Amino acid sequence: MNIYDISKKAGVSIATVSRVLNDSPRVSEKTRDKVLSVMEQNSYTPNVYARGLGLGSMNTIGILCADSSDIYLANAVYYLERDLRQHGYSSILCCTGYELESKQNCMKLLLSKRTDAIILVGSTFIEKRAEHNNYILEAGMEVPVMLINGYLEGSNLYCSLCDEHQAVYDVTSRLLNQGFDNPIHLYRALSYSGLQKKEGFLQAISEKGLNPQDRVHECSGDMDDVIDFLDSLYDSGKRFNAIITSNDELAIGAIKFARAKGLRIPEGISIVGHNNSKLARYCEPELTSIDNKLEMICIHTVTTLMRIFDNKNVANKTMFSAELIKRQTTSFN
Amino acid sequence: MNIYDISKKAGVSIATVSRVLNDSPRVSEKTRDKVLSVMEQNSYTPNVYARGLGLGSMNTIGILCADSSDIYLANAVYYLERDLRQHGYSSILCCTGYELESKQNCMKLLLSKRTDAIILVGSTFIEKRAEHNNYILEAGMEVPVMLINGYLEGSNLYCSLCDEHQAVYDVTSRLLNQGFDNPIHLYRALSYSGLQKKEGFLQAISEKGLNPQDRVHECSGDMDDVIDFLDSLYDSGKRFNAIITSNDELAIGAIKFARAKGLRIPEGISIVGHNNSKLARYCEPELTSIDNKLEMICIHTVTTLMRIFDNKNVANKTMFSAELIKRQTTSFN
Numbered sequence: 023m024n025i026y027d028i029s030k031k032a033g034v035s036i037a038t039v040s041r042v043l044n045d046s047p048r049v050s051e052k053t054r055d056k057v058l059s060v061m062e063q064n065s066y067t068p069n070v071y072a073r074g075l076g077l078g079s080m081n082t083i084g085i086l087c088a089d090s091s092d093i094y095l096a097n098a099v100y101y102l103e104r105d106l107r108q109h110g111y112s113s114i115l116c117c118t119g120y121e122l123e124s125k126q127n128c129m130k131l132l133l134s135k136r137t138d139a140i141i142l143v144g145s146t147f148i149e150k151r152a153e154h155n156n157y158i159l160e161a162g163m164e165v166p167v168m169l170i171n172g173y174l175e176g177s178n179l180y181c182s183l184c185d186e187h188q189a190v191y192d193v194t195s196r197l198l199n200q201g202f203d204n205p206i207h208l209y210r211a212l213s214y215s216g217l218q219k220k221e222g223f224l225q226a227i228s229e230k231g232l233n234p235q236d237r238v239h240e241c242s243g244d245m246d247d248v249i250d251f252l253d254s255l256y257d258s259g260k261r262f263n264a265i266i267t268s269n270d271e272l273a274i275g276a277i278k279f280a281r282a283k284g285l286r287i288p289e290g291i292s293i294v295g296h297n298n299s300k301l302a303r304y305c306e307p308e309l310t311s312i313d314n315k316l317e318m319i320c321i322h323t324v325t326t327l328m329r330i331f332d333n334k335n336v337a338n339k340t341m342f343s344a345e346l347i348k349r350q351t352t353s354f355n
Numbered sequence: 356m357n358i359y360d361i362s363k364k365a366g367v368s369i370a371t372v373s374r375v376l377n378d379s380p381r382v383s384e385k386t387r388d389k390v391l392s393v394m395e396q397n398s399y400t401p402n403v404y405a406r407g408l409g410l411g412s413m414n415t416i417g418i419l420c421a422d423s424s425d426i427y428l429a430n431a432v433y434y435l436e437r438d439l440r441q442h443g444y445s446s447i448l449c450c451t452g453y454e455l456e457s458k459q460n461c462m463k464l465l466l467s468k469r470t471d472a473i474i475l476v477g478s479t480f481i482e483k484r485a486e487h488n489n490y491i492l493e494a495g496m497e498v499p500v501m502l503i504n505g506y507l508e509g510s511n512l513y514c515s516l517c518d519e520h521q522a523v524y525d526v527t528s529r530l531l532n533q534g535f536d537n538p539i540h541l542y543r544a545l546s547y548s549g550l551q552k553k554e555g556f557l558q559a560i561s562e563k564g565l566n567p568q569d570r571v572h573e574c575s576g577d578m579d580d581v582i583d584f585l586d587s588l589y590d591s592g593k594r595f596n597a598i599i600t601s602n603d604e605l606a607i608g609a610i611k612f613a614r615a616k617g618l619r620i621p622e623g624i625s626i627v628g629h630n631n632s633k634l635a636r637y638c639e640p641e642l643t644s645i646d647n648k649l650e651m652i653c654i655h656t657v658t659t660l661m662r663i664f665d666n667k668n669v670a671n672k673t674m675f676s677a678e679l680i681k682r683q684t685t686s687f688n
Binding site: 090091093100103104112114124128243281 | 383445633
């Protein structure tokens with residue numbers, strides 16, 4: 023019985039169960055009572071976190087993430103911290119930035135603080151040149167190393183990820199079959215995950231015999247940069263009727279561009295985001311987005327780590343399937 | 356010469372300078388060149404962060420924050436980590452949740468990791484009962500303790516905050532003078548900061564002789580909960596023509612509510628958010644929001660800490676003024 027089972031039985035989100043456990047003011051009295059009664063009926067003891075703390079030994083997990091202001095990474099850190107705390111572990115986080123040397127230094131720092139394991143959040147930690155990943159392999163010789171949404175082979179390395187290649191392939195194919203025969207793909211960076219998405223897009227269009235040239239674009243900076251980029255693409259005469267992006271923020275830029283140009287969403291142009299972050303519901307029209315199961319991946323990672331600590335068998339790689347969350351920027355059934 | 360000066364001279368945002376320093380893929384070649392050339396002209400050495408790392412002693416600052424998935428707190432952590440790294444310091448973060456016992460345990464954990472200072476992010480750390488703040492005062496006996504947007508008096512405690520009372524008072528008064536004579540205030544929680552905002556609102560309406568009853572509402576949960584709350588308020592016959600909120604997410608819920616009810620924004624109803632997060636530009640219409648100068652507060656906090664380490668004089672309390680960022684949900688000049 024874990025936090026996920028409680029949420030299903032109580033008919034509330036995991037976030038709500040978590041708020042109850044953390045005594046957050048952001049939950050109503052009624053919901054709190056319902057969740058607590060489900061816990062009682064199922065003999066669930068939430069306060070196991072007192073176990074590891076204050077008893078001499080401090081069970082501590084080190085988390086590395088590139089950038090805590092990225093909403094996907096920030097959510098991953100939140101899920102991991104929450105689940106680790108439920109299992110009696112504290113976590114300490116280092117934000118590394120994107121530079122290799124800084125990643126290596128942060129890893130050294132966390133290991134020096136005698137953490138029991140290391141979790142790397144996000145595929146920006148997987149470098150293209152194999153020797154640049156040596157510091158990760160070396161860390162695996164000291165403690166278990168868990169990767170969130172990235173894949174690297176090595177001893178004592180455990181990867182949980184989402185099949186984003188398949189997800190982007192599927193949604194692109196569906197758009198093509200629906201008649202949106204002129205799609206483009208916007209991505210932020212070609213990390214391991216970014217590469218999977220791009221290749222999923224390219225596979226779908228090549229199966230339809232479309233020329234891939236000028237269909238895949240790197241788009242950096244803030245929302246205004248995305249709008250500017252699409253404006254200049256459009257003004258140069260390029261036309262497209264579907265935009266598939268590698269994250270929701272790019273997609274919101276695409277929505278703003280389309281509205282400003284008077285293009286009708288989704289009849290004239292379909293737009294698909296990625297991550298299914300809460301941003302997807304803030305914009306107008308609300309954004310269809312690929313849910314890459316971040317919360318499940320984080321829960322699985324912590325569960326796997328606990329099994330490792332208990333000397334139980336675990337898999338080195340676990341792949342989750344994504345789910346398309348349909349909203350108003352597409353016209354799928 | 357710091358990162359802030361470089362950004363002004365180069366005519367780009369601090370975030371962009373930071374991306375250049377961190378070698379982020381999210382910046383164009385042209386911008387990168389411009390920023391690097393300004394740094395060169397001003398003899399700015401970005402890579403001071405190599406100073407503290409890898410040389411035996413690890414300069415490390417401990418950061419406590421309640422919830423890394425909160426966009427305001429996540430941004431604060433991002434700004435702090437970035438500036439500390441520029442000064443040669445690593446940071447390690449604990450996410451505490453909202454429970455006092457957990458905050459105390461996380462503080463103990465960070466102090467046990469021999470951090471050189473502690474930064475508390477957000478006013479949720481200031482408890483109403485004085486004895487509950489003792490663990491913060493005790494930490495101040497070991498290392499400098501910096502508070503972001505909260506105020507507590509004590510030895511070796513340094514607070515940087517924004518005058519949010521004044522900011523909410525000002526915007527409420529302006530709306531009243533503009534004829535939006537029936538305002539309500541939505542808040543998430545009555546933390547130190549939440550209380551300041553609420554009192555600013557109440558002062559403005561009482562000066563206009565308005566009855567405060569039924570004008571101030573706690574609103575917890577997700578966007579749908581905010582919409583449901585406003586729906587039921589409206590359906591119970593209550594009317595209002597301005598909604599002033601304690602954060603941007605509440606305000607986006609208010610926009611969704613108003614659109615669904617067919618209320619015209621801003622002619623029929625004005626809406627004001629708080630924090631001026633990037634969410635304010637994702638919604639439609641784009642949101643007028645109070646900028647509470649989080650980035651300046653974080654830069655100031657790190658600068659102050661460095662002065663403390665250098666045995667220079669610093670103030671125990673620094674108050675910044677907020678700025679109203681006008682967008683489409685109000686009709687101010």
